[in-house]
Structures are given as structure tokens and as C-alpha cells.
Amino acid sequence: RKEVEQDPGPFNVPEGATVAFNCTYSNSASQSFFWYRQDCRKEPKLLMSVYSSGNEDGRFTAQLNRASQYISLLIRDSKLSDSATYLCVVNKILTGGGNKLTFGTGTQLKVEL
């Protein structure tokens, strides 16, 4: 079983739609969680951190359920510019210091006119 699992999509949605992505992780020792965005042939860029209390940044809302080891991302009022691959990322602090990020395969979003 992969450490971080995501539905690869693609999700094709019309502009203005609301779309939700889900992610599950297997390592209960994981300590922090993120959503990254990756455009085609580019490096990943941090979209937002994810907290158990839920957090919102404009049109984006992220949620973490530690008991279920489940992370979600909700995008409201989708824009064409939201088209990208969204990566679920889990961070673990290593014994002796340092940290390790584990990436999901990503969920592809295509927003259409």
C-alpha cells in the first residue's frame, strides 16, 4: 500500500464549480500535512498547510482527520488558472532531526470554460 494515496483524476469541471480532492495516508506517525500544486513540467509549489481544525485560504479549504488518516482539499468557484495537479504531501520528523516529505501521485484538475 502506498504511503499517500490520491485519486489521480482527471477531474474535468466547468469554471465556477466546486471540486473536492481526497487523500489518505498510512503512517500514523506523520506529523504535518500539506497540499502542493504542480503545473505541467514545473516544480511543486506549496498551496497550503493542513490543520485538524480545518483552514481556509480564499477559495481553498483544507481539512485533516487524524483518526481516519484522511486529508481533503476543497476548491470553490474554480478558475481556469486552477488547472494543475494537486499533490497531497505528508511530513514526518525523523529521529535525530530533519524531516521527510512523502508525496502522493497527485490529482489532476482541468477547469474548462
Added chain:
Amino acid sequence: GAVVSQHPSRVICKSGTSVKIECRSLDFQATTMFWYRQFPKQSLMLMATSNEGSKATYEQGVEKDKFLINHASLTLSTLTVTSAHPEDSSFYICSASSPFNEQFFGPGTRLTVL
């Protein structure tokens, strides 16, 4: 956010040659840098953790003699793909860990081995 650069951005080489990729943190000192590889339609896979002044830590399945990592200063780590073969063609991305443990990614290097 912090800036991490990679050079070259793209390289095409013949099978059997060695290719060196540089990763620099431009506005902070990074004691730890990470090297990832991403094949088409797959996730980023961590190859190794590069620690300044010491040997890199390689992930399981990554050949340390094939992927040589040097982290000689707090702002520079290099990855050398030795005797590259077509199956090594991939997108190689580095990241640098800030003093607050946040990772900043370089723009990546696309390697094509003919």
C-alpha cells in the same frame, strides 16, 4: 518565499556519460537538501537526503554509486548521474530545508539520455 535554483534546467546527453546537476539555496543556508526524481505521471520520489559536510542518506533502491551527491557548502548540493542510461531520463528536483524545516523546491532539471 525563499529561492532555490537548479542548473542546468535541461540536459540531453549520450548514454554512458555523466551529468552533474547543481542545486543552490540563494537566500538562506541549508544544512539539509533533498533530491527527488519524478517520472511522467508519477509522484515525486525522494532519492536521497544531502547533509552539509557529511555523507548523503539514500532511500532504499537508489544506488549511491550511480547517483553521487556532494554537499560541500551550506548553499550548494550537487547530484551527479554517472554512466547515465535512457532509463535515467527523468525530472530531477532538489529542495532545500530552511532553518524552520520548510522545504523550498528548485525549478527542476529535465534529463534526457539518448
